Amino acid sequence: MGKLNYQPNMTHFGHPHPLELSNLQHQSSSTLLSPQSCSCCKVRISGWAYQCAACKCLS
Numbered sequence: 001m002g003k004l005n006y007q008p009n010m011t012h013f014g015h016p017h018p019l020e021l022s023n024l025q026h027q028s029s030s031t032l033l034s035p036q037s038c039s040c041c042k043v044r045i046s047g048w049a050y051q052c053a054a055c056k057c058l059s
Helices: none
Strands: 019-023 048-051
Touching: none
Parallel strands: none
Antiparallel strands: 019 048
16 A cells, blocks of 8 residues: 555644544444534545544544
């Protein structure tokens, strides 16, 4: 597998907590919002996305 060329952490002006890059396909569905969709634009997410560890917000 190749190396991901994305920052592992980021901040967003519209969210109060730091966001961490996560592979949603490797996480248990019980730890995420169901269905998995972006908290901002509501588009379904699969694979890599930024997630807030504090409130489980997905971006």
